[in-house]
Amino acid sequence: MRIVLDTNVLVSGLLNPNGAPGRVVDLILGRRLVLLYDDRILGEYEDILARPQLAISQDQATAVISFLRLTGERITALPLPIDLLPDPDDLPFVEVAISGKAEALITENLKHFIGLDNYGITILSPARLIEQLT
Numbered sequence: 646m647r648i649v650l651d652t653n654v655l656v657s658g659l660l661n662p663n664g665a666p667g668r669v670v671d672l673i674l675g676r677r678l679v680l681l682y683d684d685r686i687l688g689e690y691e692d693i694l695a696r697p698q699l700a701i702s703q704d705q706a707t708a709v710i711s712f713l714r715l716t717g718e719r720i721t722a723l724p725l726p727i728d729l730l731p732d733p734d735d736l737p738f739v740e741v742a743i744s745g746k747a748e749a750l751i752t753e754n755l756k757h758f759i760g761l762d763n764y765g766i767t768i769l770s771p772a773r774l775i776e777q778l779t
Contacts, residue, residue, distance in 0.1 A: 647679045649742040651752035665771035680717035681745035685737040720745035742766050
């Protein structure tokens with residue numbers, strides 16, 4: 646399954662590997678899910694994972710980002726209207742999902758991705774994705 650992963654799911658999964666986000670991260674690391682990304686998304690992952698208040702070791706963050714870069718699929722995304730979403734910072738995730746023909750965009754902030762019905766994107770919570778896969 647080809648997915649786009651919102652940063653909040655990656656962070657939650659690394660901080661709590663026992664919850665649904667952790668299971669999603671495990672599925673990516675186990676190569677059961679293919680992560681679609683672009684440079685903006687990987688840059689955001691790097692910036693967020695480096696925040697000291699998250700207490701994610703720099704070694705772990707570097708290893709995860711390197712793995713995602715090597716095993717994921719880099720997408721050249723076509724731009725969408727800046728006002729498509731409530732938070733324009735979420736736009737790269739939608740652009741990559743559409744351009745990469747992702748089967749789902751996984752996020753813990755479902756309300757950030759409303760109004761995308763016409764774009765053919767399935768928005769799922771980590772728990773819903775796990776439910777669908779089992």
